[in-house]
Amino acid sequence: MTARRIEAAFARAKGEKRSALVAYLCAGDPSLAATERLVPAIVSAGADIIELGVPFSDPIADGPVIQAASQRALASGTSLPKLLDLVARLRASGLSAPLVLMGYANPMVAMGWEQFAQRAARAGVDGAIVPDLPLEEAEPVSALFDAAGLDLVLLAAPTTPPERLARIAERTRGFLYFVSVTGVTGGGAELPEELPAMLARARQVPRVAVGFGVSRPEQARLLAPHADGVVVGTAIVREIERAGGAAEPVAALVRSLRQAL
Amino acid sequence: MLHGSASLVLQNDDGQIAEAHSVSAGLDYPGVGPELAFLKEKGRLEVRTATDDEALEAFSLLCRAEGILPALESSHALARAGEIAREVGKSGAVLVNLSGRGDKDLSHALAELDKRKGTP
Secondary structure, three states, rough: HHHHHHHHHHHHHHHOOOOEEEEEEEEOOHHHHHHHHHHHHHOOOOOOOEEEEEOOOOOOOOOHHHHHHHHHHHHOOOHHHHHHHHHHHHOOOOOOOEEEOOOHHHHHHHHHHHHHHHHHHHOOOOOOOOOOOOHHHHHHHHHHHHHHHEEEEEEEEOOEEEHHHHHHHHHHHOOOEOOOOOOOOOOOOOOOOOOOHHHHOOOOOOOEEEEEOOHHHHHHHHHHHHOEEEEHHHHHHHHHHHHOOOOHHHOOOOOOOHHHH | OOOEEEOOOOOOOOEEEEOOOOOHHHHOOOEOOOOHHHHHHHOOOOOOOHEEEEEEHHHHHHHHHOOOEHHHHHHHHHHHHHHHHHOOOOOOOOOOOOOOEOHHHHHHHHHHHHHHHHOO
């Protein structure tokens, strides 16, 4: 049942002839109470899917902005169990948007993959992106997620060869996360010129979202025709930091991103 | 699971990686090689630890007694050699693997030893 929320959000965006906006924020930055206010505000501002970062001590796929957010979140006492409680509270208060966790493997390993899958699904999480869980290690985890009704969203990169892309496309659930750059999140540099061609190859799966280097509304507008969804993280996290956790400036940014799609 | 490998790592109950510290740069990492973790779990390896002070003491001892300059990493193994030798007794043999040489560590080791001078 949970997986359908993701599919429905993409379908609704498609029906409106636009790309879906996937908005990332790091749970617990600056506090879990702030996240609890920010998530509904970001959804009301037009985000189709919420990608909730699980803070980790060693976020190897993230650039300095999200690394710092992760540190702030850990300093504010955020942990995976508390984050799942937060999701349950958001669902209880009526949040209906799809919610995907983006988190590194070790906190999930510490909880136990099966335990994590079941607790996350029960809390109302729809899927999880685990950037340091490569395809080769993903199969058993994906099977546990399937059983719990949680989507394991796999990632592909510009350097992924076609035959591997086909295997990732087959194994991913919910959507395929296409990493736009060979680098960490929030690169800030220009997006590769070949990106539209790469995305065209990736769209052998029904839903492809592109992320990692998309920070400005112009970039989102440029990419939107080439993907079913556009993920924006660093720009939102930076705004949360600037606004000290206040919701309105963040909602304004999300509205401008959504209008660009 | 850290940096792409599943192994034994320094972490808290939530799976957050702890900050590592060692006087030796090569050991200043919150995990061990997966091969070592595997052998330990199989029960084929008994693992012991050594502190910065013990490693530096062993470093000095080998320099003075044998004129051999061990790497600070290897000095941690040397620090346990005496205790293991006592355990195996006179009829046993103890092999210490000097995995690297200490030339690279000399100025750092001397500074660290200097800092400890006068402290018991």
